[in-house]
Amino acid sequence: MGNKEITTRIESIRKRYNDVKCKQVVLGNGAYVVILRGGFQSSNPQQYMDNVVSELVGKDSYNEFIEKFLDNPWVRIIIFDFNNIVFE
Numbered sequence: 001m002g003n004k005e006i007t008t009r010i011e012s013i014r015k016r017y018n019d020v021k022c023k024q025v026v027l028g029n030g031a032y033v034v035i036l037r038g039g040f041q042s043s044n045p046q047q048y049m050d051n052v053v054s055e056l057v058g059k060d061s062y063n064e065f066i067e068k069f070l071d072n073p074w075v076r077i078i079i080f081d082f083n084n085i086v087f088e
Contacts, residue, residue, distance in 0.1 A: 001060060001080055006032050009056050017052050029084040036076045045073040053078060 003026060010022045013036075020038030027033060036052055039045035053064065053076050065077040079085075 001030065001032070003032075006034065006080070009058075010034065013052060013056055016055065017048075020052055027079075027085050029081070029086050031079065031081040031085045034078045034080070036078065037074055039074050049073060049076050052076070 006024055010024060013020055013022060017038055019041060020036055022037075023035040025033040025035075034056065036049065036056070038052060039048035042048040056078065057080075060080060063079045063082045065079070066072075067075065
């Protein structure tokens with residue numbers, strides 16, 4: 001997946017979920033980190049952000065990291081192509 005594809009997906013998320021903020025970081029070799037924050041006005045932010053993540057990732061493989069105590073349902077960290085990250 002390329003930078004253009006990630007950018008297109010993030011733009012789609014922003015149109016559909018106007019309160020979601022996104023930060024995208026390119027790690028190299030096709031790996032990307034996308035940090036999502038939103039759902040503050042939702043009565044069920046867990047489900048809301050699950051829907052955002054589902055729309056972002058589609059059918060692509062990804063890794064998702066969540067806050068240790070699970071008390072922050074408003075932030076998601078998604079990594080695409082985790083195995084392609086170059087560690088120096």
